[in-house]
Amino acid sequence: MLKIENLTVKFPGRFGDFTAIDAVSLSVAAGEIHGLVGESGAGKSTIGAAIIGLLQPPGFVADGKMTLGETDLRSLSPEEAHHLRGKRISMIFQDPQTSLNPLMTIADQLIETIQAHEDVSTAEARDRSVALLEEIGIENAAARIKAYPHQFSGGMRQRVVIALALCTNPELIIADEPTTALDVAVQSQVLDLIRRLAKTRDIGFLLITHDIGVIGQITDNVTVLRGGRLMETGPTQKVLRTPEHAYTKSLMAAVPPLDRKLERFLVPDSDIKVSDAPGLAAPASRSAADAEQWLTAGTRSVGEGLGMSGVTVRFSGNRTSLFSRPDAFIALDDVSMSVRPGSVMGLVGESGSGKSTIAKVLTGLVQPSAGHLSLGDADLPPARTRGRKDPSRRLIQMVFQDPYSSLNGRHRIGDILAEPLWHYGLEADAGKRRDLAAAILDLVGLSADAIDRFPHQFSGGQRQRIAVARSLLARPSVLICDEPTSALDVSIQAQVLNLLKDLQARFGLTILFISHNLAVVRQMSDDVTVLKSGKIVETGTSEDFFTNPQADYSRELLSLTPGMPV
Amino acid sequence: MLARLIKSEPVYLFFRSPAAMLAAIVAILVLGGAAFAPFLASTDPYDLSSFSLMDGLLPPLWEGGDPRFLLGTDDQGRDMVSAILFGARLSLTIGLMAMAVASVLGVGLGLAAGYFGGRFDAIVMRIADIQLALPAILTALLIDGISRGVLPPAIHQDLRVAVLTLAIALSLWVNFARTARASVFVERNKDYVQAAMIMGQHPLRVMLRHILPNIMGPLLVIMTVDLASAILLEATLSFLGIGLPADSPSLGTLIRIGMQFLLSGEWWILWVPTLFLVALVVSINVLGDFLRDVFNPRLR
Numbered sequence: 001m002l003k004i005e006n007l008t009v010k011f012p013g014r015f016g017d018f019t020a021i022d023a024v025s026l027s028v029a030a031g032e033i034h035g036l037v038g039e040s041g042a043g044k045s046t047i048g049a050a051i052i053g054l055l056q057p058p059g060f061v062a063d064g065k066m067t068l069g070e071t072d073l074r075s076l077s078p079e080e081a082h083h084l085r086g087k088r089i090s091m092i093f094q095d096p097q098t099s100l101n102p103l104m105t106i107a108d109q110l111i112e113t114i115q116a117h118e119d120v121s122t123a124e125a126r127d128r129s130v131a132l133l134e135e136i137g138i139e140n141a142a143a144r145i146k147a148y149p150h151q152f153s154g155g156m157r158q159r160v161v162i163a164l165a166l167c168t169n170p171e172l173i174i175a176d177e178p179t180t181a182l183d184v185a186v187q188s189q190v191l192d193l194i195r196r197l198a199k200t201r202d203i204g205f206l207l208i209t210h211d212i213g214v215i216g217q218i219t220d221n222v223t224v225l226r227g228g229r230l231m232e233t234g235p236t237q238k239v240l241r242t243p244e245h246a247y248t249k250s251l252m253a254a255v256p257p258l259d260r261k262l263e264r265f266l267v268p269d270s271d272i273k274v275s276d277a278p279g280l281a282a283p284a285s286r287s288a289a290d291a292e293q294w295l296t297a298g299t300r301s302v303g304e305g306l307g308m309s310g311v312t313v314r315f316s317g318n319r320t321s322l323f324s325r326p327d328a329f330i331a332l333d334d335v336s337m338s339v340r341p342g343s344v345m346g347l348v349g350e351s352g353s354g355k356s357t358i359a360k361v362l363t364g365l366v367q368p369s370a371g372h373l374s375l376g377d378a379d380l381p382p383a384r385t386r387g388r389k390d391p392s393r394r395l396i397q398m399v400f401q402d403p404y405s406s407l408n409g410r411h412r413i414g415d416i417l418a419e420p421l422w423h424y425g426l427e428a429d430a431g432k433r434r435d436l437a438a439a440i441l442d443l444v445g446l447s448a449d450a451i452d453r454f455p456h457q458f459s460g461g462q463r464q465r466i467a468v469a470r471s472l473l474a475r476p477s478v479l480i481c482d483e484p485t486s487a488l489d490v491s492i493q494a495q496v497l498n499l500l501k502d503l504q505a506r507f508g509l510t511i512l513f514i515s516h517n518l519a520v521v522r523q524m525s526d527d528v529t530v531l532k533s534g535k536i537v538e539t540g541t542s543e544d545f546f547t548n549p550q551a552d553y554s555r556e557l558l559s560l561t562p563g564m565p566v
Numbered sequence: 567m568l569a570r571l572i573k574s575e576p577v578y579l580f581f582r583s584p585a586a587m588l589a590a591i592v593a594i595l596v597l598g599g600a601a602f603a604p605f606l607a608s609t610d611p612y613d614l615s616s617f618s619l620m621d622g623l624l625p626p627l628w629e630g631g632d633p634r635f636l637l638g639t640d641d642q643g644r645d646m647v648s649a650i651l652f653g654a655r656l657s658l659t660i661g662l663m664a665m666a667v668a669s670v671l672g673v674g675l676g677l678a679a680g681y682f683g684g685r686f687d688a689i690v691m692r693i694a695d696i697q698l699a700l701p702a703i704l705t706a707l708l709i710d711g712i713s714r715g716v717l718p719p720a721i722h723q724d725l726r727v728a729v730l731t732l733a734i735a736l737s738l739w740v741n742f743a744r745t746a747r748a749s750v751f752v753e754r755n756k757d758y759v760q761a762a763m764i765m766g767q768h769p770l771r772v773m774l775r776h777i778l779p780n781i782m783g784p785l786l787v788i789m790t791v792d793l794a795s796a797i798l799l800e801a802t803l804s805f806l807g808i809g810l811p812a813d814s815p816s817l818g819t820l821i822r823i824g825m826q827f828l829l830s831g832e833w834w835i836l837w838v839p840t841l842f843l844v845a846l847v848v849s850i851n852v853l854g855d856f857l858r859d860v861f862n863p864r865l866r
Contacts, residue, residue, distance in 0.1 A: 406757035410779035
């Protein structure tokens with residue numbers, strides 16, 4: 001039905017044309033779910049935009065053929081293309097928060113879309129909308145249709161977005177990361193829905209995602225892209241199980257498996273750039289060995305345990321009346337947890353379960369309303385009473401989720417790394433601080449010349465390594481990692497996880513590893529704690545949790561996580 | 567360093583924007599003329615002995631004037647070119663100083679308000695709201711009036727430039743405070759600021775070393791736009807007679823003097839300084855808009 005041959009998309013730029021898509025061919029049959037997978041920058045979304053005719057200017061289709069049924073998509077006038085969009089090709093976007101108009105009711109948005117493409121009465125359009133919502137799985141649709149988008153939960157909202165895409169009976173739906181913003185439970189419902197629609201309505205889906213698990217779960221065929229080029233294409237089972245192309249193989253190897261724990265990941269050779277290549281040996285006093293020696297020479301020898309008991313955090317919620325106090329929102333409810341010295345504790349849960357709040361309580365950003373914290377044998381003062389010079393400020397270090405915002409973009413890498421050394425008074429001499437910064441870069445696998453560059457000159461994975469290096473230079477005993485790899489591509493995730501594993505083993509750090517990705521947690525942690533709505537559901541050793549989960553919620557989480565088809 | 571500057575994005579965009587280049591040329595010419603006025607001007611408009619009433623009201627050269635006076639003379643026989651160069655010097659000095667005072671005051675208060683939030687933020691922002699409700703001219707009149715009442719007349723005369731600068735700065739700081747505060751709200755929740763806070767760095771250090779460099783983009787834009795406002799405000803106040811006296815001609819004073827000749831045929835006395843002021847303010851504004859576009863990638 002949809003046929004693309006030799007599609008080439010170029011973006012004219014200051015240094016000549018940039019070829020975003022290079023001669024990619026693929027086809028989607030009616031009722032087929034075709035996966036388009038690749039890491040960021042692979043050109044997945046660009047292909048979707050080219051098909052629907054909404055390429056971001058100044059990008060343009062330089063070459064190739066695109067046909068939908070009998071229609072040549074490239075020869076359409078803007079008028080015809082406009083008519084075709086929504087009518088024959090629809091789109092589902094990543095974020096259901098922003099793809100619905102918050103000021104219009106669901107009914108208005110559906111009716112508007114139907115009437116834009118068909119000459120039907122409002123009453124008829126409304127009836128069709130209600131029927132559609134029921135089909136999509138929204139209960140009591142006749143009443144719910146009058147609601148505004150914010151009155152639906154994230155998963156329900158994504159269903160409404162799918163209803164919007166469906167309401168004109170399109171032949172093809174392009175779904176751009178439709179479940180990336182959703183929790184696993186909701187994700188699996190939405191994926192089931194997509195699968196059902198493809199079957200019952202014979203709609204072709206082009207499913208764009210970076211998540212191999214999602215690809216494995218629902219697609220019929222898959223196309224693997226890298227840097228705008230087609231790497232491999234074929235039936236999903238075949239491509240995922242017996243990949244032929246070297247890149248696909250390494251990509252599969254980098255995906256953390258849910259069902260077993262690996263010692264190390266194989267890392268695809270995609271990220272090696274000039275600054276990353278093993279060049280000349282680092283000069284004396286600036287090598288990884290020096291950094292290691294310095295790190296272990298400190299007062300600390302092993303990681304200390306971390307404990308919290310009865311911790312409750314309340315945030316003030318929405319004010320319902322001008323005269324009453326706002327309701328309290330309980331983010332953490334009587335949470336007690338202890339992390340053994342030198343071990344890795346995985347903390348899992350859905351978004352909103354309070355994972356990050358625990359990190360903020362431990363680092364002193366959020367004041368708990370009740371409870372007690374401890375570090376090693378000593379008390380850990382909560383936010384308000386933790387002084388600026390409190391020793392825990394050095395002993396507990398944090399690695400953030402987004403490496404793009406956790407490094408100050410206006411500072412050089414050398415200054416960023418020297419800051420903890422200067423701030424905690426670990427190294428008085430500026431020259432030595434610089435040497436140490438260079439040495440630690442070597443330790444985390446970056447070349448020493450990175451020291452004079454700015455963060456924006458590095459890729460996400462390299463930045464995350466710099467962030468890890470910065471936290472290490474404080475000579476911490478506890479590292480809190482809040483979703484350290486969820487903003488990264490799988491191959492880079494594998495590198496960062498390897499680095500964290502190595503460092504943990506070498507320096508005996510205690511790590512609190514927060515993640516919503518169960519497969520990653522399995523690879524990293526010795527113990528696991530499951531959090532739901534601010535309460536602890538289950539806690540135990542990692543192997544027990546993954547092989548024999550006790551709580552119903554844990555079992556549900558595990559069963560819903562899309563795994564590799566093995 | 568220079569090579570990197572030439573290759574950088576703003577410079578690249580600059581050479582592709584004719585409006586920005588033209589504005590930059592005008593601004594540089596005016597700034598240069600003002601800075602080197604004592605060397606460029608043929609007469610000193612402050613020195614009463616250097617010009618003669620006999621040369622009064624000569625038209626510009628192309629209207630059959632005297633070759634010594636390119637743009638003619640005013641009723642006192644002052645050379646218009648010299649008067650404008652010195653006038654621009656005074657206007658720009660006051661404008662730049664007022665802008666500097668306003669930005670230090672505004673950015674300082676805005677940074678602190680955004681960083682600490684809560685009660686301090688509320689107090690600062692309500693003061694800003696009150697300030698915003700008062701027209702700039704009213705503020706200037708108020709300060710001028712107070713300074714007249716408080717200071718002895720002799721000192722007041724000497725301090726006129728300072729009083730005028732302060733009056734203009736006080737009516738402009740709100741822009742800086744609001745912009746800085748809004749930007750801080752965005753930045754302070756970013757992880758790098760949180761990281762600095764977790765480390766227990768001093769609030770001053772977090773604000774000045776971490777947040778300030780990251781919010782400089784919008785502030786630079788406000789600075790250029792407010793420089794133009796400051797120059798205009800000075801001209802307005804001088805035009806109304808509450809700014810500088812006639813013997814120290816700023817652009818505003820020159821325009822006020824020229825007003826008297828609007829209907830008597832000596833048009834150049836009004837029009838030459840007016841057009842000069844318009845060219846200066848427009849070119850600064852165009853440069854400000856250009857900077858805003860450069861610093862806001864979404865507009866590109």
